[in-house]
Amino acid sequence: MEIEIRTVIQPKPEGAVVSAPEPAAQLAKIETENLCVYYGRVKALDDISIHIPDRRVIALIGPSGCGKSTFLRSLNRMNDLIDSARVSGRVLLDGQDIYAPRVDVHDLRKRVGMVFQRANPFPMSIFDNVAYGPRIHGERHRNRLEEIVERSLTQAALWDEVKDSLKRSAFNLSGGQQQRLCIARCLAVGPEVLLMDEPCSALDPNATYRIEELMNELKEQYCIVIVTHNMQQAARVSSLTGFFLKGELIEFGDTSRLFTSPSDQRTEDYIRGRFG
Numbered sequence: 001m002e003i004e005i006r007t008v009i010q011p012k013p014e015g016a017v018v019s020a021p022e023p024a025a026q027l028a029k030i031e032t033e034n035l036c037v038y039y040g041r042v043k044a045l046d047d048i049s050i051h052i053p054d055r056r057v058i059a060l061i062g063p064s065g066c067g068k069s070t071f072l073r074s075l076n077r078m079n080d081l082i083d084s085a086r087v088s089g090r091v092l093l094d095g096q097d098i099y100a101p102r103v104d105v106h107d108l109r110k111r112v113g114m115v116f117q118r119a120n121p122f123p124m125s126i127f128d129n130v131a132y133g134p135r136i137h138g139e140r141h142r143n144r145l146e147e148i149v150e151r152s153l154t155q156a157a158l159w160d161e162v163k164d165s166l167k168r169s170a171f172n173l174s175g176g177q178q179q180r181l182c183i184a185r186c187l188a189v190g191p192e193v194l195l196m197d198e199p200c201s202a203l204d205p206n207a208t209y210r211i212e213e214l215m216n217e218l219k220e221q222y223c224i225v226i227v228t229h230n231m232q233q234a235a236r237v238s239s240l241t242g243f244f245l246k247g248e249l250i251e252f253g254d255t256s257r258l259f260t261s262p263s264d265q266r267t268e269d270y271i272r273g274r275f276g
Helices: 068-074 105-111 126-136 142-155 175-187 205-218 231-237 255-260 265-271
Strands: 002-004 025-039 042-053 057-061 085-093 112-115 193-197 223-227 240-245 248-254
Touching: 025 068, 025 223, 042 068, 042 223, 042 240, 042 248, 057 068, 057 231, 068 193, 068 223, 068 240, 105 112, 112 175, 126 142, 126 175, 142 175, 175 193, 175 205, 205 223, 205 231, 231 255, 240 255, 240 265, 248 255, 248 265
Parallel strands: 057 223, 057 240, 112 193, 193 223
Antiparallel strands: 002 025, 025 042, 025 085, 240 248
């Protein structure tokens, strides 16, 4: 489906200027239509409609509690794991509603993988961490598993560092290596979309740089959506940025334009450090 990438603006204060739509047309990988998420009676997301193109890095920014992580989790139904969560509206992956009754959630999470804020390697070897997903999905041939592990670790820029120690515990790796291992584990099942929830928040600058380099490489093959509190990181790695505030998507569009000439005063105030 061909769609037009445009800045999405929620209602704003009187006198605010609305920018013109972005001219470039891209193929949408993910679309949300009037998405609302509730935790009990609390409305965490309010009427979010957004088009996310394939093979780009999309950054989501905003103060703590603004709804950006809730939005991220809605893209692979991680909110299903919260008893009080309720969703309305639609989330489309390649035009198919992921909340439709017959959707296989396990298959969905294979297609839309997630990397969490803190590295969470399993208590097993480096090899078995990466091979875990393919084994769960039925792969039993050792040669095939070895190919998948090598490919995934190479994609995650970790192979050269661990190829001689694949039998070692994943807990022996540094924090940055563990996070790249988790990315490799996600890649091993062949996803189409990578969701990253503040993947560098617990890492030092060198490890952060490696993850950012990795995102720039992976975007050639995957749609990547990243939540970050680091606006410099958003500016460095993303093509498009969305600004969330109090459960609303205030603005979404080209990253360089959003950071240099935002359309909404609230976006500018946040970027300039006036709140949040």
